[in-house]
Amino acid sequence: MKKGTLKQILLITDGCSNEGEDPVAMAALAREQGITVNVIGVLDQYDSEGGHGLQEVEGIAQSGGGISQIVQTRQLAQTVQMVTKQAMTQTIKGVINQQLQDILGDGETVEDLPPEKRGKVMEVVDEVGETADLNVCILVDTSASMKNKLPTVREALTDLSLSLSARMGENQFCLFLFPGKRKPVQKVIAWTPQLDSIERVFEKISSHGVTPTGPAIKEAIKSFASIAHKRAFYDGDDEAYDDGPR
Secondary structure, X not given: OOOOEEXXXXXXXXXXXXXXXXXXXXXXXXXXXXXEEXXXXXXXXXXXXXXXXXXXXXXXXXXXXXXXXXXOHHHHHHHHHHHHHHHHHHHHHHHHHHXXXXXXXXXXXXXXXOHHHHHHHHHHHHHHHHHOEEEEEEEEEOEHHHHHHHHHHHHHHHHHHHHHOOOOOXXXXXXXXXXXXXOOOEEEEEEEOOOOOHHHHHHOOOOXXXXXXXXXXXXXXXXXXXXXXXXXXXXXXXXXXXXXXX
16 A cells, blocks of 8 residues: 555634534535544533434534544544544544455455454554654634633644654644634644644634634635645645545
8 A cells, every 4th residue: 555645624612613513414424525624522511411412423424434422521532633643543444444355355354354363454454553744724613602611622732743743744733713713614724744833822812702614614625635736745745545435
């Protein structure tokens, strides 16, 4: 397998979008373009038991080919890291499964292989997970209901940047807040290898009432197009892993 680039949107929200495009449709569009959409739902207990926020979180992740995880605020830091790494593994396994189908025929997956061969495949998955380049566009819901959760979000994203710094592959992050101060979605950190400026960004956040989740995903898709264009200019090519439709 070639090293390639893993492309992820990491959406942190308490659900209940109420402005702009349908976030589930935007997640499907991202997936079509090889971008996995993972969602961490920071939900209150009453909404984590079948409420609209839970349904939206799960719907966005399913449509975007990613992982969803419901979490209480105190568990957020470890959950952000877990979801990011699980999504990397899932995407790589999807590529390998597609290659197996090309070789062995439809219906064959990693799980169908004999234990010894399956173990070797998982070694490849682990190796690619360490060496592939990783682009993560982070979308943080700053609506009024998220106000008290934002300090923990900041800590969790700082921890994510630090935890991934030991990888051999190149990490690139960017950060959007929604809603922004003057428009529905605001880019506050351009593509960068480290989120070391995140503390200064979060000190200036003011929460608002609306939740334009769909427009935020749409802006993230555009951002990936910009970094791909930039990489193609410098490197001459840009390959991305995509787990394809399921």
